[in-house]
Amino acid sequence: MWRWGVELLYRNYSRYFQVMIKIMQIPFDSKLSSRTTLWEATSAPGPELNALEGNFKADVAVIGAGIAGLSTALHLAEAGCSVIVIEAEAPGSGATGASGGLLAPDFIKHSPDDIENMLGQDWGKRLIRMVGTSTRQCFDLIEKHKISCDARQDGFWCPAHDMAVASRLKTRATEWRDRGYDVDFISSEKTQSELGSPHYCGSIYFSEGGAINPLAFSRGLAEAVIKQGADIYVNSPVLNLEQHLGGWRVSTENGVVDAKRVVLAANGGNAALHPAMRKTVLPLSVFEYATRPLSAADRARVLPNGGSFTDKQSYMFTARYDGEGRVIAALPDFFVKRSTSTIIKEASQRLLRHFPEMEDVSIEYLWKGTCMLNASLLPKIYDLNDGAYAIQACNGRGLANNVVLGKELAASLIHQDMNLLSVKAEAPRKVNGYFLAKYIPSMMMAFAYVRQ
Numbered sequence: 068m069w070r071w072g073v074e075l076l077y078r079n080y081s082r083y084f085q086v087m088i089k090i091m092q093i094p095f096d097s098k099l100s101s102r103t104t105l106w107e108a109t110s111a112p113g114p115e116l117n118a119l120e121g122n123f124k125a126d127v128a129v130i131g132a133g134i135a136g137l138s139t140a141l142h143l144a145e146a147g148c149s150v151i152v153i154e155a156e157a158p159g160s161g162a163t164g165a166s167g168g169l170l171a172p173d174f175i176k177h178s179p180d181d182i183e184n185m186l187g188q189d190w191g192k193r194l195i196r197m198v199g200t201s202t203r204q205c206f207d208l209i210e211k212h213k214i215s216c217d218a219r220q221d222g223f224w225c226p227a228h229d230m231a232v233a234s235r236l237k238t239r240a241t242e243w244r245d246r247g248y249d250v251d252f253i254s255s256e257k258t259q260s261e262l263g264s265p266h267y268c269g270s271i272y273f274s275e276g277g278a279i280n281p282l283a284f285s286r287g288l289a290e291a292v293i294k295q296g297a298d299i300y301v302n303s304p305v306l307n308l309e310q311h312l313g314g315w316r317v318s319t320e321n322g323v324v325d326a327k328r329v330v331l332a333a334n335g336g337n338a339a340l341h342p343a344m345r346k347t348v349l350p351l352s353v354f355e356y357a358t359r360p361l362s363a364a365d366r367a368r369v370l371p372n373g374g375s376f377t378d379k380q381s382y383m384f385t386a387r388y389d390g391e392g393r394v395i396a397a398l399p400d401f402f403v404k405r406s407t408s409t410i411i412k413e414a415s416q417r418l419l420r421h422f423p424e425m426e427d428v429s430i431e432y433l434w435k436g437t438c439m440l441n442a443s444l445l446p447k448i449y450d451l452n453d454g455a456y457a458i459q460a461c462n463g464r465g466l467a468n469n470v471v472l473g474k475e476l477a478a479s480l481i482h483q484d485m486n487l488l489s490v491k492a493e494a495p496r497k498v499n500g501y502f503l504a505k506y507i508p509s510m511m512m513a514f515a516y517v518r519q
């Protein structure tokens with residue numbers, strides 16, 4: 068009787084037993100508790116840069132050398148404008164260098180029809196065009212400046228975990244296709260074989276999506292900025308920003324930049340630079356992790372044809388490869404403090420849940436970054452008056468969008484025409500009830516974690 072019971076359990080739940088055994092075998096590597104990202108460990112060093120010391124003048128001062136600031140500076144410098152970038156740490160050291168590096172030409176939440184309904188025909192169409200072409204523009208920029216950043220335009224998938232979501236994604240694919248974009252709805256069977264996961268029942272596929280090494284991209288952009296004759300100063304947190312003689316004075320501990328105009332591209336740091344930017348974004352911490360390079364057998368099981376994906380679950384899962392065959396995935400953080408070993412177990416467990424055939428789910432790198440979410444989840448450019456502008460477009464999917472916003476803001480400043488933007492430049496709006504609202508993204512992740 069007892070043996071029969073065990074046999075029955077094993078027959079029905081053998082998959083779970085195997086998963087449990089695999090998880091118990093995962094080695095815990097104490098090096099993982101360090102903050103080194105995969106990108107820091109595998110990217111070529113960036114250009115040698117100095118801290119800001121002394122007094123300088125420029126047409127435009129750009130604060131922050133993430134993807135937004137560097138794209139703005141590059142396009143300004145290319146047009147012959149004198150630019151100085153002032154960065155607290157180093158190029159790509161913020162959200163950009165902590166990101167997963169997936170490039171997705173889609174909105175994180177809305178469909179193209181939603182956008183037109185919300186923003187109206189003119190601004191709606193502009194934003195859809197911007198997001199729909201964002202990855203293309205990003206890969207073109209990489210090609211133009213010959214940036215070595217493991218760029219691969221091998222497609223982006225957004226899979227559905229239930230039929231209701233699949234049906235919404237089908238409609239969304241039609242909306243993109245009707246507007247001329249190469250976007251398809253993919254059947255359940257094909258999604259499962261393309262992703263190597265039995266977890267999903269259909270997906271939306273963007274052929275122009277892909278992935279990059281985001282830190283190598285930032286460092287390559289920094290090189291390009293310098294080649295165009297602009298200056299970047301590092302290890303120079305901006306301590307004060309004030310109006311001065313009809314322009315702006317940017318002060319660091321040991322230096323000052325006077326500029327006619329200023330672009331705040333400091334992401335979460337924007338709030339400390341200008342009072343109007345306070346309480347405008349909501350933080351969400353996310354762990355990124357990377358496995359050891361997979362064996363040939365595991366590579367044939369996980370995303371066998373390449374590409375990358377982020378699913379539609381609230382407690383989202385995402386996967387892609389790096390150039391050496393590691394799988395990179397993500398895990399949202401929330402209030403409950405979890406030890407590094409707990410997070411690693413969970414990370415491996417999630418890999419096995421999504422790719423049950425994987426043999427080796429050892430984690431080699433684990434790091435954390437903070438996404439800054441706009442309440443609308445849409446990219447924003449803020450007009451702070453008197454020649455000061457801010458780019459605020461993280462939303463966990465800001466790499467390609469920020470490249471385009473930087474390019475467009477540069478063109479608008481050069482031609483002094485804000486109508487060249489795809490995003491209407493407006494005054495920032497504080498989030499209502501910010502004291503509590505700032506915890507909402509983490510709270511939603513905690514609920515999603517419990518419900519998964």
Ligand SMILES: Cc1cc2nc3c(=O)[nH]c(=O)nc-3n(C[C@H](O)[C@H](O)[C@H](O)COP(=O)(O)OP(=O)(O)OC[C@H]3O[C@@H](n4cnc5c(N)ncnc54)[C@H](O)[C@@H]3O)c2cc1C
Nearest residue numbers: 131133134135155161162163167169305336436461465466
């Ligand atoms: C964990 C994580 C995963 C993500 N994954 C993806 C993804 O796969 N795909 C995607 O599209 N997006 C992703 N994102 C979002 C994406 O990384 C961001 O949208 C994008 O990098 C933001 O670029 P940015 O230049 O605006 O900001 P940042 O990269 O944060 O750059 C801002 C810079 O400003 C500097 N700074 C701050 N304050 C000051 C100051 N006072 N003085 C001077 N400098 C200052 C910072 O040091 C930093 O270098 C992810 C984000 C995170 C956190």
